Amino acid sequence: MIWRSVVGKLWATIIGLACVVLVILGVLLLQFLDRYFYEKQSNDLKHLAEQLVALVVESPARQDVIRVARAVVEAHDTRLVVIGLDSGEKPKRVLLDDRPSAASDVPEVPLDALLRHTALQEVLKGKEVVVRGRFPLVGAGGKSGRALFEQEIVAVGEPVPLGSGTYGAFILYRTLEDVETTMTHVRRLLLYAAGICIVLTTFFAFFLSTRITEPLRLMKKAADRMARGAFDSRVPIRTRDEIGDLARTFNRLAQQLDETIHALQREKEQLASILRSMxxxxxxxxxxxxxxxxxxxxxxxxxxxxxxxxxxxxxxxxxxxxxxxxxxxxxxxxxxxxxxxxxxxxxxxxxxxxxxxxxxxxxxMTEERRLDKLRKDFIANVSHELRTPLAMLQGYSEAMVDDIAATPEERKEMARVIYEETRRMGRLVNDLLDLARMEAGSFQFDRQEIDPVAWTDRLLRKFSALAREQGIALKAEAVGEIGPLRVDPDRLEQILTNLLDNAFRYTPPGGTIRVRLRDEGGGVWIEVADTGVGIPEEDLPFIFERFYKADKARTRGQAGTGLGLAIVKSLVEAHGGSITVSSKVGEGTRFTMFFPRTDAGDVAGQAPKTRPSRDTGRGPA
Structure with missing residues (x-):
């Protein structure tokens, strides 16, 4: 509502102030005019009364006094009452004559009403009196003395010395009807002037309040925009007064707030980015x-x-x-x-x-705790794997030093055992070095484009003699057309040799080992399946971990380092591929590998740094 706004309050204040000022000025002006007219009337009557008294004193001839008094009264709209003393010293009214005077149209005040007035009684004591008040009046020229109405009059009583310390009185009075009429016109003019003034003041107040409050409204709109997030809002500066100073201060505040908000926003975004990236x-x-x-x-x-x-x-x-x-x-x-x-x-x-x-x-910390445990297990396993060949080396070498072997055959057998255990430790050390290099990303690959089918046939020919010796059927199978594959041939041979070696080790005579190739999914799938003893289901999740051996009862002749499948997994993943295993006890085991044709991880012939899904695994090799 407008009355709740600054414009309405300022307008109401200005109008209220203007009305108060107009009322005060009107009251003062009316009082001044009333006093002015009253004093003018009373002064006129006093002057007239003094003239009449002077006539009585200077010319005691009654006819002369009557003639002069009549002329004076006719010249003024005034009634004259002459009061003297009778023999009983009671005052009485004496008219100038019985003829109508010029003041006959002025209502008459009964003598009793005049004589009852306390102030007029003082005239007979020699005091000049001026009285203003409401008196009962009868019609002009009336004799009944009955009051028909009341009206305000001004009366002047002038004492007339009669001698011997007694006084008569001239009482002149007239009504204030003309004054009231004049005052009514003045009041009407004041009301007209006040109305015009209020109208003009209203326009002026609206103009002034609008001019004053327009910058405030602009500031409010700017503040509303800032509350909605538009911190670049500014207020135009049009004056150099206090409002202009306020606008400049507001703009400085808005600029500082804008800079602060942007700084806070940057810090918030930076903190949010840090939190998101953690x-x-x-x-x-x-x-x-x-x-x-x-x-x-x-x-x-x-x-x-x-x-x-x-x-x-x-x-x-x-x-x-x-x-x-x-x-x-x-x-x-x-x-x-x-x-x-x-x-x-x-x-x-x-x-x-x-x-x-x-x-x-x-x-x-699950992975860290697991890796910490695996590191401890790795150290224990390496120590265990090295302890056995070292103990055998120590034992057989001591036997040879002590010349326990009696025959050349026994010495030859001891030397053979020492040689095999030395080779076993060498394989273990080499496997550990290969794993370390692959995990460090420093293992070098020599990628070449090969024909997977021809390359597999050539590799299997190396195992044909072993297959015949053990009575195992070794088969190769290609499903559909097999496209060329870009890999490191030596590392691929290391992968398949390890898997085939495990297959021959755990497949009994009469069993079958099958290598199957198929081309789909943007790469080549290679399966190595056997009909051997199989791997227990509870051992499958750990089959690619280092030093993990599914067959806890293997003989020394079948023993491996326990790192073969861990190396196989690392080499396959280094080529950008994957390997899975499925097995059932008594039915056999199948290893499935996938080699993609493009390896984004291969840069300038160097394998990317890869880790098996279980960093420190143990395989059955």
């Missing part, structure tokens, strides 16, 4: 234990942990949060949740001296 989960919690801010990893963690209210802190973190809020210090712990191990560091957030919440950083 691999660790970050959770901010208020003092009530409700999640306030999270980053994407933390959101995934919360979705996996939460069961009820999505904004509440998950149960695994609630106890730690209560401890942090109670002890007001940073705490760290490991939480096993859903089969994984999480390292949680939680610290309180302060608002001056008050703790307003906490921030927690969560890191999935």
């Amino acid at each position: 691999a660790d989960g970050v959770i901010t919690v208020d003092r009530d234990g409700r999640v306030v801010v999270t980053n994407p990893p933390a959101e995934r963690i919360l979705r996996a942990w939460q069961e009820g209210d999505g904004a509440a802190l998950p149960a695994p973190l609630a106890a730690l949060f209560q401890r942090v809020m109670r002890e007001r210090r940073e705490l760290a712990t490991d939480l096993p949740v859903q089969g994984r191990i999480w390292s949680v560091v939680m610290a309180p957030l302060y608002d001056r001296d008050d703790v307003r919440g906490a921030v927690a950083v969560l890191r999935d």
Whole structure:
């Protein structure tokens, strides 16, 4: 509403002030005019009365006084009453004569009303009196003395000395009807002038208030735009007064606010970018234990942990949060949740001296803990694998030194055992070096384009004699057309040789080993399947781990390093491929490999740094 606005309030204030001023001026002016007219009338009557008294004093001849008084009264719209003393010293009215005077149209005041007036009684004591008031009047020339109406008159009583200290009186009075008429016209003029003044003041007030409040409205609109986020809003500066100063201050404030908001926005975006790029989960919690801010990893963690209210802190973190809020210090712990191990560091957030919440950083330590365990197992396995050949080397060499072998055949057997164990340790060391180089990304590949079918046939010919010797059927099969493949032939031979060696080792006579090739999915699939003893199902997830041996009862003649399948997996993945295994005990085992035709990881002939899905695995080789 306009009355609630600055324009309405300013307009109402100006109009109210103008009305108050007009009322005060009108009252003062009317009082002044009333007093002025009253004094003028009273002065005229006093002057007239003084003239009549002077006539009486200077010319005691009654006829002369009557003639002069008559002339004077006829010249003025006035009634004259002459009061003397009778023999009983009671006042009485004496008319100049019985003829109508010029003042006959002036209503007459009864003598009793005049004589009852206290002030007029003072005239007979020799005092000049001026009286203004309402008196009962009768019609002009009336004799009844009955009051027909009341009207305000002004009367002047002038004492007339009669001698011996007694006084008569000349009382001249006239009505203030003309004054009232004049005052009525003046009041009407004042009302007209006040109306015109109010109208003009209204236009002026609206003009002034609009001119004053227009910059304020512009500032309000600019503030509204800023509240909606438009911090570049500015107010035009049109004056150099206080409003202009306010506009300049507002613009400076808007500029500083704009710069501050942009700085805060940049910091917020930077913080959000940092939080998004963090691999660790970050959770901010208020003092009530409700999640306030999270980053994407933390959101995934919360979705996996939460069961009820999505904004509440998950149960695994609630106890730690209560401890942090109670002890007001940073705490760290490991939480096993859903089969994984999480390292949680939680610290309180302060608002001056008050703790307003906490921030927690969560890191999935499952892989690190597993790798740490595998590293320990790796060291133990390497120590175990080296301990046996070293013990045998030590034992047989001591026997030879002590000349325990009695015959050349026994010495030759001891030398053969020492030689085989030395070769076994050499293979173990070489396999470890190969794995280390592949994991470090320094393993060199010499990629060449080969015909997979011809290359496989050539490799299988190397195993044909072994197959005949063990009574095992060795077969190669190509499904459809097989296109060329770009790989490192030596490493591919190392892969297949390892798999075929395992197949021959665990396939009994009369069994079958089959190498099958097919071309689909943008690469070549190679399967190596046997009808051997198979691998127990519980061992399949660990088959590619280092030093893992599915057959715990293998003989020394069948023993391997336990690194063969780990190397196979690393070499396949270094070519950008993949390998899987399926097996049933008593039915056989199938290894399936995929080699893509394009390997984005191969740059300038160097294999990318790859890790098996289980870094420290054990294979049955």
